[in-house]
Amino acid sequence: xxxxxxxxxxxxxxxxxxxxxxxxxxxxxxxxxxxxxxxxxxxxxxxxxxxxxxxxxxxxxxxxxxxxxxxxxxxxxxxxxxxxxxxxxxxxxxxxxxxxxxxxxxxxxxxxxxxxxxxxxxxxxxxxxxxxxxxxxxxxxxxxxxxxxxxxxxxxxxxxxxxxxxxxxxxxxxxxxxxxxxxxxxxxxxxxxxxxxxxxxxxxxxxxxxxxxxxxxxxxxxxxxxxxxxxxxxxxxxxxxxxxxxxxxxxxxxxxxxxxxxxxxxxxxxxxxxxxxxxxxxxxxxxxxxxxxxxxxxxxxxxxxxxxxxxxxxxxxxxxxxxxxxxxxxxxxxxxxxxxxxxxxxxxxxxxxxxxxxxxxxxxx
Numbered sequence: 001x002x003x004x005x006x007x008x009x010x011x012x013x014x015x016x017x018x019x020x021x022x023x024x025x026x027x028x029x030x031x032x033x034x035x036x037x038x039x040x041x042x043x044x045x046x047x048x049x050x051x052x053x054x055x056x057x058x059x060x061x062x063x064x065x066x067x068x069x070x071x072x073x074x075x076x077x078x079x080x081x082x083x084x085x086x087x088x089x090x091x092x093x094x095x096x097x098x099x100x101x102x103x104x105x106x107x108x109x110x111x112x113x114x115x116x117x118x119x120x121x122x123x124x125x126x127x128x129x130x131x132x133x134x135x136x137x138x139x140x141x142x143x144x145x146x147x148x149x150x151x152x153x154x155x156x157x158x159x160x161x162x163x164x165x166x167x168x169x170x171x172x173x174x175x176x177x178x179x180x181x182x183x184x185x186x187x188x189x190x191x192x193x194x195x196x197x198x199x200x201x202x203x204x205x206x207x208x209x210x211x212x213x214x215x216x217x218x219x220x221x222x223x224x225x226x227x228x229x230x231x232x233x234x235x236x237x238x239x240x241x242x243x244x245x246x247x248x249x250x251x252x253x254x255x256x257x258x259x260x261x262x263x264x265x266x267x268x269x270x271x272x273x274x275x276x277x278x279x280x281x282x283x284x285x286x287x288x289x290x291x292x293x294x295x296x297x298x299x300x301x302x303x304x305x306x307x308x309x310x311x312x313x314x315x316x317x318x319x320x321x322x323x324x325x326x327x328x329x330x331x332x333x334x335x336x337x338x339x340x341x342x343x344x345x346x347x348x349x350x351x352x353x354x355x356x357x358x359x360x361x362x363x364x365x
Contacts, residue, residue: 006133023257024296027340030246031301031333032308038240038329039309043322055117056206058198061217065197067105068094072216074193079212084205087111090187090195096158104143104157105177108185108195117199118170125151125166134184137162140175158188247336254293254344258286282350290341298337302330 026188058080059065060072070093077088093107109118111130122126137155144150144167153164157178169175186192199221200206210218302325309323 011102016136019257020293020296023254023293024300026253027250027297027337028300028304030243030250030340031298031337032304033239033246034333034336035301035305035325035329036308036323037078037243038332039305039323039325041236042324042326042329055221056200056202056208056218056221057221058200058212058216058218059196061211061215065170066093066221066223068196070196070197071191072198076198076212076214076216080198080200080206085200086204087113087116087198087199087201089117090182091197091199092182092189092191093196094189096188103128104118104336105173105186106157106188106243107174107177107179108182109179110182114179118174119173120168120170123167124170125164127166127168128179128181132165132181134181135160135162136165136180137177138166138168139164139298141167141169142175143178146176160188247340250297251340251343254290254340255347257293258289258344259348283345286345287341291338291346294337294341297340298334301333 035060050310057065058072058076059070059113074090077090080088091114092106094106095103096106097103111128111132115127123144125138126136128136137157139147139155141151144164147155149155149164150167151164154161154271155164155178156162157180162180167286168179180188182195186194202208202220206218208218208220214220305325309325
């Protein structure tokens, strides 16, 4: 009995395939919005994710020292050492370039200690070593892909030609950085002995929130990236609200369609009830129709999101954010499609349950 009523529901959809496809398209737009929103959030989280690793960043208070905007004198290193830091690693972090298209995240690193505080994997070539000749650079995997360059290729950094000796990966925004020797970065920028940040171990007399003379503060490494990600959250919440409104509209539209189909088949449904089919079977008849349309909508939305995210990327401050449709995002969209189907089927099912058989049989089409 359950199989036969499910077959009847699917046969009704096949007979009215134009209306079914239109309803699937309406719901598909909602699911597309959910999937694309989830994909961009996932892409941003993957790009700016930075787990706490036990290191602190000394930078100018209120600046984004891990990206740009901080400049510290050499004397800060002595101050940090006097407060108990066993390791003080100076670095330059800045953005160079004349436009977003040619911008590069530049990091100047001391070749004797940079590997102590920044774990990375070499994808191609080799890392920078002490004693390397001038104008050598390591570049992140994202930058190498964006510029289509690798070991042995030239790269222009602030108008000066450098040779790429290696391609590395960190799986954060650092994958879009170019790393060069600290003295060369200072010379390029004309900073003398100044640097952007000092990296020190936490817990050696230094804690997050500590301040130094001259408007310098200590923060956990990765806090700037987390702050940038947090700035996107209000937009995601707003778009999430829009997606909820679209889902409600889609549920209303589908409920109206199922009600219309049930109204057109009210005599047949009354006959089925007289033959022993109960309210549960008739509700299943409507639910099968709603589930069929919602499943088609999910397939349309998932296909559209995969196409859209492959064509559209966020490019800013010298890096690219690749949206990624995840299994969690797809599961959320599928769950939303199921909820829409349930809500939409419940309305005409309730309507049918309120009418007696004789009234439905006497109704004129």
